[in-house]
Amino acid sequence: MLTHFNKDGRAKMVDISNKDKTVRLAIARSSIQMSNQVYDAIRNQKIKKGDVLSVAQVAGIMAAKQTSSLIPMCHPIPISGVNITFQWNELTEAEAIELVIRAEVKTVGSTGVEMEALTAASISALTIYDMCKAVDKSMVIGSTYLLEKSGGKNGDYKRNG
Amino acid sequence: MLTHFNKDGRAKMVDISNKDKTVRLAIARSSIQMSNQVYDAIRNQKIKKGDVLSVAQVAGIMAAKQTSSLIPMCHPIPISGVNITFQWNELTEAEAIELVIRAEVKTVGSTGVEMEALTAASISALTIYDMCKAVDKSMVIGSTYLLEKSGGKNGDYKRNG
Amino acid sequence: MLTHFNKDGRAKMVDISNKDKTVRLAIARSSIQMSNQVYDAIRNQKIKKGDVLSVAQVAGIMAAKQTSSLIPMCHPIPISGVNITFQWNELTEAEAIELVIRAEVKTVGSTGVEMEALTAASISALTIYDMCKAVDKSMVIGSTYLLEKSGGKNGDYKRNG
Amino acid sequence: MLTHFNKDGRAKMVDISNKDKTVRLAIARSSIQMSNQVYDAIRNQKIKKGDVLSVAQVAGIMAAKQTSSLIPMCHPIPISGVNITFQWNELTEAEAIELVIRAEVKTVGSTGVEMEALTAASISALTIYDMCKAVDKSMVIGSTYLLEKSGGKNGDYKRNG
Amino acid sequence: MLTHFNKDGRAKMVDISNKDKTVRLAIARSSIQMSNQVYDAIRNQKIKKGDVLSVAQVAGIMAAKQTSSLIPMCHPIPISGVNITFQWNELTEAEAIELVIRAEVKTVGSTGVEMEALTAASISALTIYDMCKAVDKSMVIGSTYLLEKSGGKNGDYKRNG
Amino acid sequence: MLTHFNKDGRAKMVDISNKDKTVRLAIARSSIQMSNQVYDAIRNQKIKKGDVLSVAQVAGIMAAKQTSSLIPMCHPIPISGVNITFQWNELTEAEAIELVIRAEVKTVGSTGVEMEALTAASISALTIYDMCKAVDKSMVIGSTYLLEKSGGKNGDYKRNG
Numbered sequence: 001m002l003t004h005f006n007k008d009g010r011a012k013m014v015d016i017s018n019k020d021k022t023v024r025l026a027i028a029r030s031s032i033q034m035s036n037q038v039y040d041a042i043r044n045q046k047i048k049k050g051d052v053l054s055v056a057q058v059a060g061i062m063a064a065k066q067t068s069s070l071i072p073m074c075h076p077i078p079i080s081g082v083n084i085t086f087q088w089n090e091l092t093e094a095e096a097i098e099l100v101i102r103a104e105v106k107t108v109g110s111t112g113v114e115m116e117a118l119t120a121a122s123i124s125a126l127t128i129y130d131m132c133k134a135v136d137k138s139m140v141i142g143s144t145y146l147l148e149k150s151g152g153k154n155g156d157y158k159r160n161g
Numbered sequence: 162m163l164t165h166f167n168k169d170g171r172a173k174m175v176d177i178s179n180k181d182k183t184v185r186l187a188i189a190r191s192s193i194q195m196s197n198q199v200y201d202a203i204r205n206q207k208i209k210k211g212d213v214l215s216v217a218q219v220a221g222i223m224a225a226k227q228t229s230s231l232i233p234m235c236h237p238i239p240i241s242g243v244n245i246t247f248q249w250n251e252l253t254e255a256e257a258i259e260l261v262i263r264a265e266v267k268t269v270g271s272t273g274v275e276m277e278a279l280t281a282a283s284i285s286a287l288t289i290y291d292m293c294k295a296v297d298k299s300m301v302i303g304s305t306y307l308l309e310k311s312g313g314k315n316g317d318y319k320r321n322g
Numbered sequence: 323m324l325t326h327f328n329k330d331g332r333a334k335m336v337d338i339s340n341k342d343k344t345v346r347l348a349i350a351r352s353s354i355q356m357s358n359q360v361y362d363a364i365r366n367q368k369i370k371k372g373d374v375l376s377v378a379q380v381a382g383i384m385a386a387k388q389t390s391s392l393i394p395m396c397h398p399i400p401i402s403g404v405n406i407t408f409q410w411n412e413l414t415e416a417e418a419i420e421l422v423i424r425a426e427v428k429t430v431g432s433t434g435v436e437m438e439a440l441t442a443a444s445i446s447a448l449t450i451y452d453m454c455k456a457v458d459k460s461m462v463i464g465s466t467y468l469l470e471k472s473g474g475k476n477g478d479y480k481r482n483g
Numbered sequence: 484m485l486t487h488f489n490k491d492g493r494a495k496m497v498d499i500s501n502k503d504k505t506v507r508l509a510i511a512r513s514s515i516q517m518s519n520q521v522y523d524a525i526r527n528q529k530i531k532k533g534d535v536l537s538v539a540q541v542a543g544i545m546a547a548k549q550t551s552s553l554i555p556m557c558h559p560i561p562i563s564g565v566n567i568t569f570q571w572n573e574l575t576e577a578e579a580i581e582l583v584i585r586a587e588v589k590t591v592g593s594t595g596v597e598m599e600a601l602t603a604a605s606i607s608a609l610t611i612y613d614m615c616k617a618v619d620k621s622m623v624i625g626s627t628y629l630l631e632k633s634g635g636k637n638g639d640y641k642r643n644g
Numbered sequence: 645m646l647t648h649f650n651k652d653g654r655a656k657m658v659d660i661s662n663k664d665k666t667v668r669l670a671i672a673r674s675s676i677q678m679s680n681q682v683y684d685a686i687r688n689q690k691i692k693k694g695d696v697l698s699v700a701q702v703a704g705i706m707a708a709k710q711t712s713s714l715i716p717m718c719h720p721i722p723i724s725g726v727n728i729t730f731q732w733n734e735l736t737e738a739e740a741i742e743l744v745i746r747a748e749v750k751t752v753g754s755t756g757v758e759m760e761a762l763t764a765a766s767i768s769a770l771t772i773y774d775m776c777k778a779v780d781k782s783m784v785i786g787s788t789y790l791l792e793k794s795g796g797k798n799g800d801y802k803r804n805g
Numbered sequence: 806m807l808t809h810f811n812k813d814g815r816a817k818m819v820d821i822s823n824k825d826k827t828v829r830l831a832i833a834r835s836s837i838q839m840s841n842q843v844y845d846a847i848r849n850q851k852i853k854k855g856d857v858l859s860v861a862q863v864a865g866i867m868a869a870k871q872t873s874s875l876i877p878m879c880h881p882i883p884i885s886g887v888n889i890t891f892q893w894n895e896l897t898e899a900e901a902i903e904l905v906i907r908a909e910v911k912t913v914g915s916t917g918v919e920m921e922a923l924t925a926a927s928i929s930a931l932t933i934y935d936m937c938k939a940v941d942k943s944m945v946i947g948s949t950y951l952l953e954k955s956g957g958k959n960g961d962y963k964r965n966g
Contacts (some may be wrong), residue, residue, distance in 0.1 A: 002290045002296065005206060008408075010403060011216050012406070013403055013404040051171075051698060064496075072216050072288060073216065076401060080558065083494055083495040107176075107500065110430075114294060118302075123231050126283060130165075131172070140304050168725050169730075180723060214375070218816060222817070222877055223384070225818075237723060240881060244921065324940065326857075326935075328566050332536070333537070335566070338564060374809075375931060377816050391548065393928070395936060409836055451880060453807060456807065459954070460950070464583040465947060466945070471942070485779065486778045494696075528649060535646070541860055542715060549714065552770050553710065555703050556699065561676075580755060597777060598774050608716050614655070621790070624787065629781055629782075654889070656886070659888075659911050665923070715868055717866065774815040
């Protein structure tokens with residue numbers, strides 16, 4: 001059922017040489033939850049010209065391009081576009097703030113870019129952790145998942161809810 | 162308050178040239194939630210010699226070594242050891258299974274290895290997603306956070322609960 | 323006669339912009355010879371769940387994707403599949419065991435993937451050496467060569483014998 | 484006016500999925516100015532078989548392949564050819580020598596290879612600095628710019644003068 | 645006289661195993677000249693939250709960490725700090741604007757970080773070119789050189805003028 | 806007996822944080838066998854200024870620095886020197902020529918550099934194959950092994966014969 005295994009039962013990179021090149025899109029989402037103190041530090045720094053989110057976003061875009069070096073069975077794919085956006089949510093129950101990261105990746109290729117979108121979102125979240133960990137090490141990177149994908153013969157996917 | 166900014170308010174890699182080299186440890190945790198169908202696929206493949214977790218673990222260890230190439234303000238650190246372990250949990254309410262990934266990284270260096278441990282755990286989780294996504298694209302990478310760190314003059318950290 | 327040189331006699335990356343994209347396959351072979359003691363260690367570890375060959379195989383697949391970063395005049399090629407398999411041979415005269423590594427690489431591209439297959443096989447062999455060198459440093463990586471290639475207008479190649 | 488920004492005003496990798504693949508060429512130029520002493524060292528070494536320029540040229544070709552890992556918003560492009568050539572000029576006024584580096588890059592792709600050519604030229608120049616800096620640290624890497632580009636629907640470019 | 649050659653006259657990575665680890669600093673400088681039109685585009689974008697210089701600076705810091713992968717005979721050095729700053733100059737004669745990039749790198753190591761500083765400055769300049777080339781391809785990356793270095797037994801260096 | 810496995814029987818990067826930093830040396834050897842026709846092409850090109858061996862040597866030195874990115878359980882080691890040398894042997898029985906590649910790597914570190922030396926030798930051999938394969942695809946990369954190592958508490962190693 002798992003496609004990444006050869007007849008000896010060992011992992012392989014699946015052969016996609018017979019698949020057509022089509023425009024493919026994937027959108028993934030990650031998040032990071034932080035205290036109000038960290039939130040204030042990020043917002044204040046930004047007003048003073050520095051910008052944690054700008055660094056995180058560059059990191060995410062560059063990571064999308066490294067996906068096939070990081071994920072062993074992932075095909076190298078010439079990405080044709082990446083866009084990362086951010087949204088702040090208040091988490092009233094916990095008196096915390098959540099930053100939602102949305103990474104959208106496009107390609108014209110023989111396989112999808114789900115892993116590129118997920119990797120971009122994850123590395124953006126990790127970069128925010130890195131730049132704020134001197135303030136608070138207890139930040140949590142929240143759920144990371146695929147929001148949607150399109151392109152390719154296996155049909156489109158859109159997450160419920 | 163954020164240390165990664167220079168006097169112009171732009172991001173910098175913080176100078177650690179005056180910090181002592183000490184033994185430092187960090188342990189991070191990630192997880193991935195999957196349906197029973199994916200769980201069965203992983204377990205069956207393993208019995209047939211293939212092993213999704215083995216690939217994920219190699220990916221995590223290799224990613225730990227790439228951390229400073231991925232996280233922009235992260236210092237290059239000569240890692241002296243990485244150990245990744247897995248634990249399966251049943252999530253009864255959702256009729257799903259959770260795989261918990263624990264990444265432990267050590268170094269003798271001038272700064273901590275929190276980012277290396279978090280990156281190792283994240284990339285392990287992403288690798289499992291990659292190898293099982295043909296079965297189910299709705300898997301969710303769960304909370305990713307630091308469990309503990311030790312070494313360095315800023316004191317040790319251990320997560321509550 | 324050598325094509326990798328410009329009119330000043332210096333190395334260049336040959337221009338392939340006018341070559342057609344076709345399905346191309348290359349299969350390479352390497353091997354590593356080891357004592358019975360190392361062989362037993364690998365086999366025992368495997369029974370205990372660990373698996374040297376699994377790590378070597380992931381390393382080979384990942385190395386195939388790095389080929390153009392390693393071999394200076396090699397074109398970057400979007401690999402469309404990699405499969406690495408292993409076979410144990412007894413070498414009766416030397417009371418040693420030989421592990422043969424076979425790496426098969428496919429692409430749809432303008433140039434062949436011989437170097438990708440050879441690099442995958444070589445790095446797999448080196449990984450086995452690395453993981454077993456604490457037991458025996460005298461292991462020898464044996465002959466490494468191209469078994470066959472197909473695709474492209476220069477005709478197919480199949481090694482004799 | 485700048486195309487590398489999304490609607491939130493943050494940097495993105497521009498979507499090129501709708502652009503046609505055409506043959507594209509870019510030629511860039513850099514230079515390095517050095518004292519007669521450094522010049523003599525390079526020339527003498529070459530006669531003795533060593534060759535600073537040969538190392539610089541390999542570095543430039545390999546750097547062209549890393550361009551999209553170095554320049555954050557640059558698309559990964561499968562380069563189809565790179566040729567780097569050198570020319571020595573005497574700078575009579577300064578009693579110095581200038582080495583001009585010319586890097587020509589080709590691809591069949593959806594976007595141009597200006598950055599690949601500029602990166603190849605720059606890294607070649609930096610490599611020469613590295614290999615000669617023990618003799619003289621005051622060498623200057625001179626102006627680096629695009630000489631020409633062709634291919635793509637935005638028209639060709641050729642530098643004046 | 646050139647130290648990077650072995651007794652056969654071929655390039656080598658010089659042995660520094662007997663050199664002491666000391667704090668070392670290097671500061672390099674590059675620049676990019678642009679039309680008023682490009683200058684206005686950069687400044688306007690920044691007001692709208694986007695920031696070309698922020699991306700260039702992240703690129704420079706990340707490139708400093710890749711120096712030994714780019715410059716063949718360069719030793720891998722665990723960088724302990726990088727700071728990149730910018731300064732705008734009006735070039736009245738040409739009705740152009742020059743952006744000066746200053747990269748400061750520190751390490752505790754056995755060899756200097758001149759190449760890391762020069763690489764950081766060069767890649768920052770190239771990133772600015774990349775993000776503005778849709779407006780004007782005739783931008784010129786100006787002189788790139790070492791401003792100063794300190795640390796190590798060969799004495800400090802400070803550029804005249 | 807194999808040290809690269811954790812208590813679950815899975816691969817890990819062995820912890821070396823308690824090992825002393827000492828000067829360590831490793832020397833490895835590879836070779837490539839070629840027809841007289843290939844040999845003549847290499848020699849002629851060299852006379853015309855191009856130099857296959859020079860490219861192979863740069864590739865080997867750069868690969869030594871990538872070893873820990875290629876070999877999964879290998880520790881990142883700051884290499885302090887690499888020297889690659891070549892020797893031509895006539896193989897009279899086969900009317901072929903063998904090029905022997907010898908790679909010597911030094912470090913001051915907590916673990917040895919055997920893998921760096923073996924990787925440097927292997928990638929040098931693969932580079933020669935790449936640059937000559939248009940002339941003859943049947944070249945064979947010969948035995949690759951460790952010649953000697955020194956430094957570290959486990960004692961020195963010198964290959965017999």
